[in-house]
Amino acid sequence: MTASPHPTTAAPVTDAEYRAVCEFLYDEAALLDQDAYAAWLGLLTADVRYRLRARTLRALDQAASTYRVVDNNAEELRIRVGQISDPRLTFAENPPSITRRHLHNIRVRAAAEPGELHVTVNVLLHRSRGVEGEEHCYSAQRHDVLRRTDDGYLLAAREVVLDSTVIKSMNVSVLF
Amino acid sequence: MTASPHPTTAAPVTDAEYRAVCEFLYDEAALLDQDAYAAWLGLLTADVRYRLRARTLRALDQAASTYRVVDNNAEELRIRVGQISDPRLTFAENPPSITRRHLHNIRVRAAAEPGELHVTVNVLLHRSRGVEGEEHCYSAQRHDVLRRTDDGYLLAAREVVLDSTVIKSMNVSVLF
Amino acid sequence: MTASPHPTTAAPVTDAEYRAVCEFLYDEAALLDQDAYAAWLGLLTADVRYRLRARTLRALDQAASTYRVVDNNAEELRIRVGQISDPRLTFAENPPSITRRHLHNIRVRAAAEPGELHVTVNVLLHRSRGVEGEEHCYSAQRHDVLRRTDDGYLLAAREVVLDSTVIKSMNVSVLF
Amino acid sequence: MTQSSHAPCPPQPWIDDKTGTVSRRIFDDEGIFALEKARIFRRSWLYLAHESEIAAPGDVVTRRLAGDPVIVARRDDGGIGVYLNSCRHRGVRLCRVDSGSMRRFVCPYHGWTFGNDGALLSTTVDNLFPEGTDFTKLGLIPVPRVATYKGLIFGSWNTEVGPLEDHLGDFRWYLDLFFARTPGGATVLGPPQRFVVNADWKTAAINFGTDNTHIITTHIGPLTLSKTAFDRKQIMGALRDAVQVSTPGGHSVSLVTVPGRPYAHYPEELHPLYERTLDESQRVILRDLAIGVSTVFPNLSFIENIAQEVAPGVHVKGLLMRQWQPVGPGKIEVLSWCFAEREASAEYREAALVRGVNDFGVGGVFEQEDVELWSSIGDLSRSPAGDGHPFVFATALPHLDDPVADHPGPGRAYRPFASEITQFKFLQHWNQLMTEEPA
Amino acid sequence: MTQSSHAPCPPQPWIDDKTGTVSRRIFDDEGIFALEKARIFRRSWLYLAHESEIAAPGDVVTRRLAGDPVIVARRDDGGIGVYLNSCRHRGVRLCRVDSGSMRRFVCPYHGWTFGNDGALLSTTVDNLFPEGTDFTKLGLIPVPRVATYKGLIFGSWNTEVGPLEDHLGDFRWYLDLFFARTPGGATVLGPPQRFVVNADWKTAAINFGTDNTHIITTHIGPLTLSKTAFDRKQIMGALRDAVQVSTPGGHSVSLVTVPGRPYAHYPEELHPLYERTLDESQRVILRDLAIGVSTVFPNLSFIENIAQEVAPGVHVKGLLMRQWQPVGPGKIEVLSWCFAEREASAEYREAALVRGVNDFGVGGVFEQEDVELWSSIGDLSRSPAGDGHPFVFATALPHLDDPVADHPGPGRAYRPFASEITQFKFLQHWNQLMTEEPA
């Protein structure tokens, strides 16, 4: 088990907000699925944080643990995206991975910070890459922080924990 | 990336409609999961179109592309279903594949055509076949057109794009 | 096809109830994902029944069939949980499997029994185990019975049918 | 993929009778696997199915015999036909289901049609064949030897194999105790579970035939938590008195008895049937039987587990058969069936099935632990670092030639229960088959 | 993984000309696979691509030639260059897409840059090389033999292979009938489907070249349900009159004709082009052609299926090419292209593509059935139990040396249509290549 950074005691949000958040998440995932990185960057707050970790294997009575895979602040995330979206700057993502983000078990809670929402999402990210069509499906849990703005929601933080101890995919050059 | 045939600018539908569409899609998927083809055919409009494509691998700066796998008009689709539902007429689906359609990221928009809805759905289709229990999981995106009728929704069009460039499953004798 | 034990003719429940049920299922799944078994046991009715079956391969015109894998009454289920949650009593789950329950196609209907709900859910259960990080993804359909109580919903019955004829995972020491 | 037959075997000796040790290398090895297929699986009698699975004419199940897919069919004449599940014309799989009912096998490719006696009935183009073609030579490829013992169907690819009776020999006495203790005999309770374990088939076979030490370590969970019919003191006493029995041919069984009310945890209505069907020496065992667990050489095992209290005062035992089908080096597919007496009530059979699957099989709280451990061995048995550090069965030695006298059944019975005697005898028999040149 | 070349082959003879039988063991065998690669795939001309796939300078597609990844490029000079898709420096894959347009190949690892004529243009560090380094020797590794026949591009790793014209020989007459029957010739209708089938490549090749018996069993579904251009009686008559043709080199084609309105189901506007392009003997066939299906040795097949009525009075035929790329013993990757005449209208090409994929390929209602059956054979062809029970092609024998006289095309034509003549000839040719010592 990994401790969620989100309090689970807060009340669920209204139905309208729940549906709006889901719509946001679906649209946002679709942008990544389509490699529409410029539009995706428009959905991030200026102080966004993007982190990805994976698991270690511990005994049932010893504390669970993870290892860090990515830990980007806003600027680093934009640089990362700049790399994988520019055909001159990447080979890992040129030709691009064919990805599909399947979202599940979406739970939304008001955050302590007013105007912010804590969102927990289970993700299956299907990735096909390379000329032999190698396929890989990542299972993960995401903890997102969304911020309500005049332009709609923005993503303020994303914390991904892969449900894997050994990553079988050579690299994780795709975003969750 | 593949261009969606659906406009994404239209407003989301009402909550009630959204839930009704989800219910329809879940019930419809369950019919296919159960090989209940006769009932499933009852959910199609007379002019239904069913298409399935898969992806090619192109450079990041060259236009994405697909190849065609199935392109059935209403009559051909009924013939296809007639084949796989009749034990005397198929071996590919006799014994039948054991399938489960897992639907995600459902987005519903009003279509330009009054009474029609554009639905985008991510799909993981799990398929087990043959006496050795070979399993395959297809990842795809579906673009459905639903038509509101007095008998509830009917499926007017389904366009499936597999997230694969090489199909590892020998055939695609199952419906999405 | 497997016959669902649930009537599909009953009307869908209200939107509020639907969302509440989804929240319950997501929270409940999260407890299992986190190996939080003590809390999970608190969500069961005193007479809960937990069953798991898998499929056999039959001709299209011969009756579908399953084989039994688990059939626990309340006491046996608690014993099963007692085993896999105690580091001194299990090796199959110590170190614990890393699991993620991805829920889909949730359908809720009022049951004949007042205060009970019939819930059908498609599940992809991702499991990583062992020091080599072996990964397995189960596809299944679940038929749950929920009971409305003063403390919220409780799980009164869970019937799982795996979409597999040959189980490739050595054991099924995880709960769906 | 084919052609593993040219892989060399690890160096002998594989078994050292003197020290009671066994080479680590014989588990999960490509060369050993190929030789086992040739020397054991293609030569021996192997279990196929139970007659209750193909009760009516036209009933079929598909299974593997030494790795080859076969059809096991109840013929129209009531006999049992077993055939390679491959069209005689050009090899396509004929019967494409786990089980079903079909009187003819019609090949989906070109329509060749065979009766359930294996005879070719039509090629659809008989007239295109050369004059004088003998179509009776173009029937299904039969498994040359098929025989049953009280409902248990066995087959062998080896035309020269001795009678099944000789293969089972004295062990039939024990099979009766579990699968033929009423006039109607046993019946399967539904189709088998099928699951895949990354373990050597011998690891599983010697666990059931019989690893009596692991019970209180590996299965500490259910032993601690489950509501078994006996208290801990009773069980400990019973284990002290229990015997492990070995019969010629590598078969073995362990029997744990707890004296008390006769047939205490068997259904009341069956007691007279046991009395009528078994002979007195068998009845002596069954009346007090708490646990029976066995391996029939090479890869068939069964267990009747300790009764559990499923409702106040109601005890039920599960009776399970399992076959460890070798599918590659260090890899098996397990088939697991539940059984009960044909005369048992529907309620009891349901309860026995529930009991069976909750304890054993892919979801059983006992077996989920075993497979986890078995599957960890293969990866570790291949290191050269292990050479000179063979697996240890030394507890077999002190009483290996010292059977007890107070056991009523055939074969040689041994104590102490926890010593590794029958396991080692299994491997000695394996070694003999693997190393002696065939006649 | 590599080094399968040391696996032994199953015992000969693999083909028995006398009895018309074929060893079960040559399908899905590691040793056979390695020998096939050496004796057939590394020596023969193999199909690579169609010129319409790389129409403009800089266009490239990536394919496999005898298993090796290659780049097929339209060079700046209009020629066709085919190269191992591997940087000459240290082997990294150069062209990392299915298809695209690029005038230079810049290696992503250290930046070596090659022209589409294969020449090394820069290492980025030319000055660090030893004095006198001949950079012209460091170009891409070329496929030594590349040739085209009317738009079909073939290559061979064998520098000694004879001219492509000799390889195709008389079969060019038939290729014209499908791929060069108008002045513009044929054009691909988009990128190929790619899918993986657990079948031996020979199983697929002889199915198209040509297994005429399976049509009415395997494909009973579409035959029963689809709106084909002919009624059942017409079809049965046509099949009786149809021929199967074999030409030297193992190529074959089956042709089903239904007399009636000339070119009845081909687009009106193309009829004069056929008349102008083909010679009279070819026109005789095409005017009445209902079905054509063929295999060009070793692993290229095509089919023009029976027309279907897609709208009242509107008939469309699909023309598909497929290549059975062997990727391992008993495993192929299939590439499947749809074709039409370059002069066909956009509407017709769209309709032909729809027709093609709905019937054949990974989603086709015909081919979905074939692959299911083909893929069941391998597992069953390896059992020793099958020894002495070879696959049966006996219907080939009665007329194997008895071609018909009334066929206007080259090669030897045979009836009856349902006998296994061309399939057996394919395997005889295969056997010759596999068993004769290379000069």
Place this chain on the structure above:
Amino acid sequence: MTQSSHAPCPPQPWIDDKTGTVSRRIFDDEGIFALEKARIFRRSWLYLAHESEIAAPGDVVTRRLAGDPVIVARRDDGGIGVYLNSCRHRGVRLCRVDSGSMRRFVCPYHGWTFGNDGALLSTTVDNLFPEGTDFTKLGLIPVPRVATYKGLIFGSWNTEVGPLEDHLGDFRWYLDLFFARTPGGATVLGPPQRFVVNADWKTAAINFGTDNTHIITTHIGPLTLSKTAFDRKQIMGALRDAVQVSTPGGHSVSLVTVPGRPYAHYPEELHPLYERTLDESQRVILRDLAIGVSTVFPNLSFIENIAQEVAPGVHVKGLLMRQWQPVGPGKIEVLSWCFAEREASAEYREAALVRGVNDFGVGGVFEQEDVELWSSIGDLSRSPAGDGHPFVFATALPHLDDPVADHPGPGRAYRPFASEITQFKFLQHWNQLMTEEPA
């Protein structure tokens, strides 16, 4: 699966010293893989873990040594014990986690219990063993040679291997520069990443040891976008002056220095510790060090990357170690650890960890590009078409015997930085081990 040892190797010579070329076939080959295991991995010292991973008595990590699972344990006596992770009784995996804390290893199968010194403490049935059984002979199978160098733990299966000091030799001077430059030495920053790459271990090893050309092509992305501590002109000048160093035994390191403020991008508070710990020749390097990257023969690499500005005026460097564990032909599992000085502040260690993973490892913007390219080689190195077209390391030749004189450290240092000298020396050392008959 086992028994790959009988696969033949591709033809020699594998390395041509004259032309600076290397056979394509030695990458991703079954025979080479088996021989490498025998001649290199089972004979050499190999890295296991860092002492900071098992700081307290009872701490354990599980790793692989030449492919065999081992336990690396901090013993109760403070020493380090390394054992095959396999029960001495019947092989079950003893320690079933990545890491943890446990003073005893209790086997889950039959309860044999071992101390963390490897001694057998109990079999639970000691009384059942033959009289005179020497239980001290039944302890865990130890890795016979274990040694540490300043916190780095190495082991070898080879009892005859020379001292670790000899294996590392002069290279210790460089290890100090990165892992022992303060009194406390280095410490791991959490458990290692683990990921699988379809690449030959040698491809990875020579990339770090050191492929200086690929930096500006493969890593053009981060070079263009990231906020490195130096401007482009500074970097280009530094690369011109940089050296690659090779020491006997196949080890190598590349060092890029940029003169300026001493220790400019290292934490202020550590500067005096560097001064105190290193000798002057080492300090000369570290004061100006911009990039260090290295491979310790055979499969351990590390990199300290160029500093990046993570906040205005704040620079951080990541220090990463990685091990390329060969798990099959053309396949590695990578373990990747971040390190920092033990005396560094918690904040700095956090920043160094962030810096490390963002640049390197499975999610690093640098390494994500490398593995994509490495993994494309294997498939292309096996074609016979590549014979006669070996991989080119010719830029190694002009200065291979011409080291520079102005380098303060041991070993032989070379310029130009972009020539393939140390890579080629690595492969020459590999070739020597692979081809010379063992004494």
